[in-house]
Amino acid sequence: MSWLVTGGAGYIGSHVVQAFLDAGIVPVVVDDLSSGHAEFVPDGVALVEGSILDTDLVTRTLVDHGCEGVVHLAGFKYAGVSVSRPLHTYDQNVTGTVSLLRAMRTAGVHNYVFSSSASVYGTPDVDQVTEDTPTAPESPYGQTKLIGEWLAADVAKIDPQWRWTNLRYFNVVGSGSDALYDTSPHNLFPIVFDALLAGRTPKVFGDDYPTPDGTCVRDYVHVADLAISHVAAAKAMAAGQDLQGAYNLGSGDGSSVAQIMAAIARVTGIDFAPQIAPRRPGDPARIVANGDAAARDLDWKMRFTLDEMVASAWSARQAH
Structure with a gap:
């Protein structure tokens, strides 16, 4: 079995791919290379060049490679730029996520790790945010990440086998x-x-x-630490464990x-x-x-x- 990593040719995604390899799990990459780099994908790892907006392509990839789960990192991640390009941001991050989740439903894939963002908190009136801190995103980017979290939760309401979590973090x-x-x-x-x-x-x-x-x-968190916790979440789901709906990697x-x-x-x-x-x-x-919950469940440190x-x-x- 394998795991699909969307955006796996990007900076964070390529580290997640390497962490899967280090854990003995076969990764498969879907990336449109708009900001990723084909040379970031290790030799021997399947790279499917294309967009998550192409639902049929993602469905075929999930089926052809026997994927048991998805780590979803693909998206438009620039909060400042999202203010001047809101429709592009929503298209990539919301419509793209809907397309991916539809492909997972069609392919019968039930495990999902979503790369969210601490931008969902906006400007909280606390020195240290926890997973219970109210969300109040202040940019189209942060809003699309929060909508992505809602989508994952809504799929859980119609799929009794659905296992999912959202990982929130700041500066990688x-x-x-x-x-x-x-x-x-x-x-x-x-x-x-x-x-x-x-x-x-x-x-x-x-x-x-x-x-x-x-x-x-x-x-400021190291990308390799971040990658380890993404894979820890995937491994927990594959073992049948239920995780929290969100974790801060802080x-x-x-x-x-x-x-x-x-x-x-x-x-x-x-x-x-x-x-x-x-x-x-x-x-x-x-x-x-605060990263205490992730330290408990996702080998975060x-x-x-x-x-x-x-x-x-x-x-x-x-x-x-």
């Missing part, structure tokens, strides 16, 4: 190997690395927040933007003082997630220090 960083790296133009580490390599000074947006060093505090304490910048300077050996820019509207001072996260990302960036 690092690399599991030099062959896999973050190519997003919107994520912090690539932005800072590109600036340094081009001789520009990275920016910090606001240094007057009510935090220990004045800069925003967020969860650090519990977070790191500030200033701490990130200092770690990057230490690891890269590039001495720089970031430029302080005005606050960005809507940036809360501190949001981190922070296995890397901040410097190790930076070092793995920098090594992969230099390799490319």
Whole structure:
């Protein structure tokens, strides 16, 4: 038996694929390569190039490869850009998820791990979010992720064999190997690395927040740790275990933007003082997630220090 990984040629998806291989489970990838890379898919792993909007293609893939479950990572993930491209975001993340779930129903596949987002919480009035924190997404991206969670719950009402969970997380960083790296133009580490390599000074947006060093505090989690918990969820479902409807994959304490910048300077050996820019509207001072439930059920833990996260990302960036 095998598991389908949608978006498995992307930054996070390719690490999930590798984690499945490490666990002795055969992964199959569906990816339209709009942001993924075929070379991120290991040799010997089936790569079906196409969109999850193509229901027939996904159905055939599930049947032909005997898939017993799906890890769904494919989607349009840029929260800021989603504001200017709402219809595209809904098409990819909601219509695409409906198409995938319809294919699973047709193929008789009942196990489902959804890559959700901590953006479903919006700007909560708490320092540490739990799975019970009210959801209030503030972008089309966050809204589509919450709708994706609703869809999974609604399928459970009509399929007594349905097992599912939604994994929520904030900032994913690092690399599991030099062959896999973050190519997003919107994520912090690539932005800072590109600036340094081009001789520009990275920016910090606001240094007057009510935090220990004045800069925003967020969860930063290593992509390899994240991948392990996706596979742990898949294995639990395949063994017949029921999981919570949602899990936070969070650090519990977070790191500030200033701490990130200092770690990057230490690891890269590039001495720089970031430029302080005005606050960005809507940036809360501190949001981190409690990961206790995931630690209990999904082998979730922070296995890397901040410097190790930076070092793995920098090594992969230099390799490319």
